[in-house]
Amino acid sequence: MSAARPDNLPDFEKPPLTEVVLGIQFSTPGGYSQIHAGQVWNLFRSQFPLVEEQQPIAPIFETFGPVKTSQADVQFLSGPVHDRFWFLSDDQSELLQFQNDRLLHNWRKTSEGRPYPRYERMRERFAYECRRLDEFFREEFGEKLAITQCEITYINQIPVEDFQSCEKILSFLRFDASIPDDVAFRSRYILSDERGLPFGRLIIDFKNGYKPDGSQVYVLELTCRGAPEEPTGDSAFAFIDLGRKYVVSKFADVTTPLAHGLWERRV
Amino acid sequence: MMVAMIHSFGASSRTTDNVVSLPRLRTRDNLSEPVCRWRAKVADRLEHLVRLKPGWDGYSAPPVRFENAYFALSLLDNLLPPNGPPPSIVPGAAGDLQLEWHIGSVDIELHVLAPNRVHAWFCVGDDVGQEQDLKANFFLIGSWIQRLLAEVDGVTRSSA
Amino acid sequence: MLLDPPPKDEQGSVTPHDHRGIADEDIVIRRISEEQLVEKNGRRVVSSIAFKGASSNGGMSVDIEKVIVALGHNPVEFVTTPRWIGSVRLVVGELRTLGLIVGYNPLPDNEAHGEVWGITRRPTAKAVQKAAVWFVQIDQVDLIST
Numbered sequence: 001m002s003a004a005r006p007d008n009l010p011d012f013e014k015p016p017l018t019e020v021v022l023g024i025q026f027s028t029p030g031g032y033s034q035i036h037a038g039q040v041w042n043l044f045r046s047q048f049p050l051v052e053e054q055q056p057i058a059p060i061f062e063t064f065g066p067v068k069t070s071q072a073d074v075q076f077l078s079g080p081v082h083d084r085f086w087f088l089s090d091d092q093s094e095l096l097q098f099q100n101d102r103l104l105h106n107w108r109k110t111s112e113g114r115p116y117p118r119y120e121r122m123r124e125r126f127a128y129e130c131r132r133l134d135e136f137f138r139e140e141f142g143e144k145l146a147i148t149q150c151e152i153t154y155i156n157q158i159p160v161e162d163f164q165s166c167e168k169i170l171s172f173l174r175f176d177a178s179i180p181d182d183v184a185f186r187s188r189y190i191l192s193d194e195r196g197l198p199f200g201r202l203i204i205d206f207k208n209g210y211k212p213d214g215s216q217v218y219v220l221e222l223t224c225r226g227a228p229e230e231p232t233g234d235s236a237f238a239f240i241d242l243g244r245k246y247v248v249s250k251f252a253d254v255t256t257p258l259a260h261g262l263w264e265r266r267v
Numbered sequence: 268m269m270v271a272m273i274h275s276f277g278a279s280s281r282t283t284d285n286v287v288s289l290p291r292l293r294t295r296d297n298l299s300e301p302v303c304r305w306r307a308k309v310a311d312r313l314e315h316l317v318r319l320k321p322g323w324d325g326y327s328a329p330p331v332r333f334e335n336a337y338f339a340l341s342l343l344d345n346l347l348p349p350n351g352p353p354p355s356i357v358p359g360a361a362g363d364l365q366l367e368w369h370i371g372s373v374d375i376e377l378h379v380l381a382p383n384r385v386h387a388w389f390c391v392g393d394d395v396g397q398e399q400d401l402k403a404n405f406f407l408i409g410s411w412i413q414r415l416l417a418e419v420d421g422v423t424r425s426s427a
Numbered sequence: 428m429l430l431d432p433p434p435k436d437e438q439g440s441v442t443p444h445d446h447r448g449i450a451d452e453d454i455v456i457r458r459i460s461e462e463q464l465v466e467k468n469g470r471r472v473v474s475s476i477a478f479k480g481a482s483s484n485g486g487m488s489v490d491i492e493k494v495i496v497a498l499g500h501n502p503v504e505f506v507t508t509p510r511w512i513g514s515v516r517l518v519v520g521e522l523r524t525l526g527l528i529v530g531y532n533p534l535p536d537n538e539a540h541g542e543v544w545g546i547t548r549r550p551t552a553k554a555v556q557k558a559a560v561w562f563v564q565i566d567q568v569d570l571i572s573t
Contacts, residue, residue, distance in 0.1 A: 021280045027334060027381065057280060059337040061382055065345030065405035066412075086282070095282065101334060108283050142438070148334065148382040155281055198404050209286040219286050227383045227403050316462075325458030325512045326488035327534070328481070355465035357474045360481040360488065367474060369467035369572070376475060376549070388549050398549060 005120060006245060010252035013264035016156040016220075017116060022126045023097075023104035024236055025059060025149035029141035032100055034082050036140065040098055041087055043132045048087035048096055056084045056099045061149060062226045064190060064198040096129060103133055119244055123237065130233050150236045151225040152243040154251065160208065160216035162262060169218060170206070171256045183208055183218075191226070191246060200226025200239065202246050204254065220255075222247045305353035309343060312356045316364060324360055332362035338382040339364060346405045346412055352419055371418040375411055387411075429497045430531045443486065443544040445528035451520030455489035455529065455541055456506050456562050459513040464568055471568045478552040478559070486542035487555075489517070491531065494539035503563060505539070513565035517543075521558045525551060 005011075041051060058075060082100040089095065093114050097104040105126040107116060117125075134145035158169055166183050167173040184207040191200040205221040224243030228235035252260070316331035323330070339356070343366070347354075354366040359378070366377040374396070378386040383402045389411045390396030399407060430448040433441045449455075463477040480487045495502045506514045519529050527545040534540045546552050556571055 019281055019283050023280055027332075059334050061338050061341040061403070063338070063341045063345045063403045063405060065342070066409035067345055067348050097280065097282075102280075104280050106280070106282050146381075151280070153280060155283065157286065198406070207286075211286055217286055221281070231383075319462065323462060324460045324488070325506065325508065325514075326537070326540070355474070357463045357465060357476050359476050359479060363476075365474060365476040367465050369465060369472070371468070374467075378476065378479070378549075386549065 008267060009245060010248055010265065011267040012260070013266055015263050016158045017109070017154060018157045019106060019108040019153075019155040020116065020119070020122060021104055021106050021151070021153040021155075022122060022240055023102065023151045023153075024130060024145075024147045025102050025151075026231075027146040027148060028100045029137050029143040031141050034100070037083070037085055037098060039140070040133065040136065041085065043136055044087055044096055044129060048089055048094075050088040050090070050092065052086040052088065054084040054086060054097075056082055057102060059101060060225070062201045103130065105129060123240065127233065127237055130236070134233060145233065146231040147228055147233070147236045148231065149225060150228055150239045150243070151223060152240050152247060153221060153223040154247050156220040156251070157211075158218040158220060158259075160218060163218075163259070166206070166208065166218055169220075169255055169259050171254055181208075189250075191224070199229075200224055200243065200246075202243075202250060204250065220251075222251055303349040305343070305347060305349075305351060308353045309340065309356065313340060313364075316356065316358050319358060323358070326360070328358070328360040329362050331358045331364045332381075334382050335362060335364050335379050339366060339379050342366075342377070342379070342385070342405060346409070348412075348416070351412065351416060368415055370415060371422045373415050373418040375408075375415060377408075389414075429494050430491075433531045433533075441530070441532040441542075443528060443542075444530040445523070446531045446541075449491065449519055449529050449531065449541070451518075451523060453519045454492040454516050455519060455522075455543070456492055456495075456502065457487065457489050457515050457517060457559065458506055459515060459565065461511060461513075461565065464565070467569075467572045470572070471565075472572045473556070473568065473570055475549060475552050475556060478546065478555040479549075480544065480546040485547060486530075486532070486544050487546055489529075489541045489543055490537070490539045491541040492516070492539075494531075494541075498538060500539075507563055512563075513568070514562040515559035515570065516562040517555065517559050522555065525554050525558070527551070527555075 084097055084099040087096040087098065091110065091112060091114060093108060093110045095106050097106065105122060107122055130145065137143050137145050163169050165179050167175050187204045189202040190198045191202055193199050203223045206218065208216060208218050211217055224246050226239060228239045313336040317333055317336050319330035321327065321329050352368060352370060354368050357365050357367065359365060363378065363380050368375045372392045374390045376388045380386060385401040387399045387401050387408055388396055401407065430446060433446065434444050436442050459473055459477050463474045464471045465474045478487065490506055492502050495505045522529055522543055527543050529543050530541060532540050532542050546555060559570060561570060
């Protein structure tokens, strides 16, 4: 099932987008060991011929309840730790991230890489990749892909020199007197369905920092994450489609008309 | 065995980490931030359960699955206030686990069968109890924990 | 083999069945691990999870006493491996009265292995727990809370 762009979804000619991630988290099939990562790479090697190893990402689950305890990261240690593999395209602008319980498809802006392929194209590719992984799990382990979480993230890097102050970028931010030279915040929103029941979270991270060339940027990252209705591919992509709407709409809401002008908002 | 408390398991799903932020040094303790009394004990117990040897039950039970341990911790982060009593945590025969509180006349059992599959049971005194199948929304059993905390209060006062 | 071979699926896995060779008066033994004990009002009690089926196929593992004996083993010694495990005994007929089925599933390292299928909800697990009596008791542990 492909997703057409929803009408009236905010759209920009020149958004400050530098990375987009579509991802699923799934239950590790019984019998899986790291040796199987090579077979997974072979499923996608023609599009992603390069490989790198990274530290794994811990499982993350969006759950909902009356308490919000501060969550220090915890790592449970048991035997060998599965690496995370990056399977990269030739120009390294797109990659698949794979570990025993995660599959993610990233597009990132590189100097020589392909331009952003747009959500619809990325989604189509990622849906294919998830189907291939599901087929592999069924053949190799006799288990289908059981998806426990889905996520979509848009990462924007905004040159400070374009705005001078983050209150000119963020619609809800106002500084009274002096403007701070260091800003960071996180806000999280529970997303509820038509019955008022929580099903996901929208997380906004904002910070300023320095790129390797010394230039200052603001990084605005928006993520939508949650469990699909059913642990299936169709259900996961229904969630990701909905998440994309939330992320793009929220991006337009939290940024100023001034910023929209610079980014050439079309819708 | 103490759980390794680390700042990051291995970054995040983003790949472009080319922005360096100004360091955020913790120069003082924030005394108004509540200390979560149960978290270290729970994390230690979960750590122990994911390291159980296969066949720990005398048959062929595997250790508790990582994903179930992480899900249980996330569940508790959203359900149990910092001063709440830590649950007993027991492994099941298929990598599952159960969180239990038995205090005074209140009994609560949360059976984490898998992420997003929790069978919850609550009972006061000799009642038959009530059961709910839950996914990720634990607002629905917030009142159970309130009842538990009231029971803890009552037990504490009667023993003082 | 003391009991007829159990039914299996295409992959060779035993399917849930009620074995005719296991009589109502037969005894099955369920091992209890110290990992499955909880605190209740100052006492240690066996958790209800010890009487729930494995979520994979729903079966609760047991050892069939008459098969242990037929193999020439002492049942107490047979089920106390590893050495600190406790165990309970259950009468097969009582399990069947609860609507459960009791089958045979020999394993390479345990020819006396059987399973009890049908324990899908807590009330049933609790009923099984109530029907159990200690076979090898864990010191100062209650089988069920009083």
